[in-house]
Amino acid sequence: MSARHFLSMMDYTPEELGSVIRRGIELKDLRNRGVLFEPLKNRVLGMIFEKSSTRTRVSFEAGMIQLGGQAIFLSPRDTQLGRGEPIGDGARVMSRMVDAVMIRTFAHSNLVEFAAHSSVPVINGLSDDLHPCQLLADMQTFLEHRGSIQGKTVAWIGDGNNMCNSYIEAAIKFDFQLRVACPEGFEPSPAFLALAGDRVSVVRDPKQAVSGAHLVSTDVWTSMGQEEETAKRLALFAPYQVTRQLLDLADKDVLFMHCLPAHRGEEISLDLLDDPRAVPWDQAENRLHAQKALLEFLVEPAYRSA
Structure with a gap:
């Protein structure tokens, strides 16, 4: 073919x-x-x-x-x-x-x-x-707002899911550093981590991941097909909620992205999408x-x- x-x-x-x-x-x-x-x-x-x-x-x-x-x-x-x-x-x-x-x-x-x-x-x-289609939109959104992402630092906060795996691929292709903050047992795929080498690091503390970052992204804690794990995940991921205060630790020109739908009060604080650093609507349009x-x-x- x-x-x-x-x-x-x-x-x-x-x-x-x-x-x-x-x-x-x-x-x-x-x-x-x-x-x-x-x-x-x-x-x-x-x-x-x-x-x-x-x-x-x-x-x-x-x-x-x-x-x-x-x-x-x-x-x-x-x-x-x-x-x-x-x-x-x-x-x-x-x-x-x-x-x-x-x-x-x-x-x-x-x-x-x-x-x-x-x-x-x-x-x-x-x-x-x-x-991968979401990452095309995310990379377009960053380029429009901040220029090239090459050499920048990106923080992924939360589950090492399909979106996190795609961010790992993007780090390889677009030449940026990625820090993943997640609870133990919820790391991204070992195969993707091995592919990325030292371009990606996994940490437990979201503050450490976000420190100085130019882009911070997250996703829902429970994806489709995982609904029976909801209660367990809510408890485990509670320290990984992205808030305005967490973003304050990032670079002064940081952007926050979320692929949507967002669960306000869970992976993000109730007011985060109203923060001027948040660009989920541009991201969705893209x-x-x-x-x-x-x-x-x-x-x-x-x-x-x-």
């Missing part, structure tokens, strides 16, 4: 990722100026959702429409994939009918298997291992623009003029 996929940030060079992010900023400017730009006219994105979604569905669906194409939403109830059809068979069929496929799933292996049998690009809209740039890159790699 010759199609190029986006399952992980490691699939791309730093130059390619930087190009997609800069293109996202250009596409954002075109939309803000009301310029009609439809390079994907008559193209179709198939979207498979095994996990519920707000930002991923709206950003990909709206993005395809704005680029002149269309998107088809498929839940497990809507396809034979949810009724036992082999993933490879579904990939072979779908990729003969659409121009790209975005999948939001649980097991990362589902993405890998689907991509292995797909003749069109497959995009990771989220898996239990990674959330899912649209970064993913439009990614779609343009994958579906029409030779089309560049606006």
